Amino acid sequence: MPTAGRSFVKRRGGLVNCRGRRPAGLSVPRSVMVHEASAPTMTNFRDHHPRNAAAAATRRHVLAISAGLAIGGVFAAPPAGARSLPMATRPIPHSGEQLPVVGLGTAANFSVGADEGRRAALGEVIERLIEGGGKLIDTASSYGAAEEVLGAIIPPEARGRLFLATKLENADMASGAPELRRSLDRLRTGQVALLQLHNVSRASQSLAAFRDWKAEGLCRYVGITTTSDRDYAAAEAILRREKPDFLQVDYSLAERKAETRLLPAAAEVGAAVLTALPFGRRSIFRAVAGRTLPDWAEAFDAATWPQFFLKYLLGHEAVTAVIPGTGNPDHMADNLAAGRGRLPDAAQRRAMAAFFDAL
Numbered sequence: 001m002p003t004a005g006r007s008f009v010k011r012r013g014g015l016v017n018c019r020g021r022r023p024a025g026l027s028v029p030r031s032v033m034v035h036e037a038s039a040p041t042m043t044n045f046r047d048h049h050p051r052n053a054a055a056a057a058t059r060r061h062v063l064a065i066s067a068g069l070a071i072g073g074v075f076a077a078p079p080a081g082a083r084s085l086p087m088a089t090r091p092i093p094h095s096g097e098q099l100p101v102v103g104l105g106t107a108a109n110f111s112v113g114a115d116e117g118r119r120a121a122l123g124e125v126i127e128r129l130i131e132g133g134g135k136l137i138d139t140a141s142s143y144g145a146a147e148e149v150l151g152a153i154i155p156p157e158a159r160g161r162l163f164l165a166t167k168l169e170n171a172d173m174a175s176g177a178p179e180l181r182r183s184l185d186r187l188r189t190g191q192v193a194l195l196q197l198h199n200v201s202r203a204s205q206s207l208a209a210f211r212d213w214k215a216e217g218l219c220r221y222v223g224i225t226t227t228s229d230r231d232y233a234a235a236e237a238i239l240r241r242e243k244p245d246f247l248q249v250d251y252s253l254a255e256r257k258a259e260t261r262l263l264p265a266a267a268e269v270g271a272a273v274l275t276a277l278p279f280g281r282r283s284i285f286r287a288v289a290g291r292t293l294p295d296w297a298e299a300f301d302a303a304t305w306p307q308f309f310l311k312y313l314l315g316h317e318a319v320t321a322v323i324p325g326t327g328n329p330d331h332m333a334d335n336l337a338a339g340r341g342r343l344p345d346a347a348q349r350r351a352m353a354a355f356f357d358a359l
């Protein structure tokens with residue numbers, strides 16, 4: 001349907017043009033508005049046990065969640081009790097700000113160029129994230145066109161409801177400042193929530209420029225990332241010296257080295273933890289191919305393998321949020337369900353690890 005010289009397509013939640021923008025005069029999608037009015041505010045993650053939280057569930061959540069989970073195949077619907085719960089949140093230790101525990105990674109699926117159909121599908125992933133009570137989106141200056149695509153497809157009215165995290169390759173003022181400017185321009189924002197130094201590798205790396213940018217209001221939090229155990233010692237040294245607001249580290253049921261030193265160090269310095277690569281770039285699914293979930297997964301409301309893998313991570317007290325990457329709206333909905341219902345306790349997590357190691 002041509003509008004003001006641009007072409008708009010029908011998408012769940014309203015009309016958008018090829019850049020994901022809604023035509024002027026059209027209303028904000030109901031899902032977005034309703035979410036703002038009733039965003040979950042629970043402060044204690046354990047309070048999300050069905051016994052305690054079911055009363056707080058709203059009809060909106062029930063509708064959004066059941067719509068998002070109509071996936072079929074091996075991805076069965078979760079137990080009815082868990083479906084009706086709101087997304088859990090956890091506090092960012094340095095501020096107390098609550099962050100929904102399931103977010104979205106953009107490394108693998110968001111560098112799609114100008115393709116209108118693929119951008120529309122990614123727009124739907126973001127709609128599902130917001131509808132499902134999520135807000136965290138993790139990207140990087142080095143993820144191809146991902147920042148630019150995000151900038152184009154995030155509707156202006158949804159921006160205030162998102163927690164945008166990006167990463168820079170350069171920590172020094174001379175080369176980091178133009179890189180940051182480019183990221184902000186591409187994301188079409190004057191401020192990101194979180195600015196991370198991508199893949200630290202030397203203990204001497206300083207976050208001084210990042211702190212200056214935070215003081216200038218270009219970001220609200222600073223952090224570091226690592227996804228190689230070769231660099232964990234450097235990451236720990238930086239964590240202890242610089243005390244950043246966030247640590248992002250690779251952590252999955254198949255790759256648990258972060259548990260030894262990095263997660264305890266993050267807890268000690270009060271760094272929020274985001275877990276990258278929760279599915280090992282999908283390789284973790286090969287280990288369970290053709291297998292059904294063990295019956296005991298029901299005890300912590302895991303109804304699918306992705307939920308099983310994400311709930312293992314969220315069961316660790318140092319973990320603030322998981323950021324599985326997806327370009328598939330149904331996968332987004334499935335992943336979001338991991339942020340609802342009970343989590344495995346220490347004994348159940350040991351059983352999950354033993355089960356996985358024996359596969």
Ligand SMILES: NC(=O)c1ccc[n+]([C@@H]2O[C@H](COP(=O)([O-])OP(=O)(O)OC[C@H]3O[C@@H](n4cnc5c(N)ncnc54)[C@H](OP(=O)(O)O)[C@@H]3O)[C@@H](O)[C@H]2O)c1
Pocket residue numbers: 104105106107108109138139167198199225226227248275276277278279280281282306323324325326327328330331332334335
């Ligand atoms: N050094 C660093 O800082 C660093 C390094 C790596 C990653 N990261 C961050 O961590 C995020 C996650 O890592 P990743 O995206 O590379 O790998 P990942 O999250 O471990 O796996 C992503 C893959 O899993 C699939 N998937 C997601 N949800 C699924 C579901 N419910 N059912 C079936 N398949 C599902 C996705 O395919 P579909 O698109 O088909 O769903 C995608 O191919 C990244 O996007 C990035 O933000 C950071």
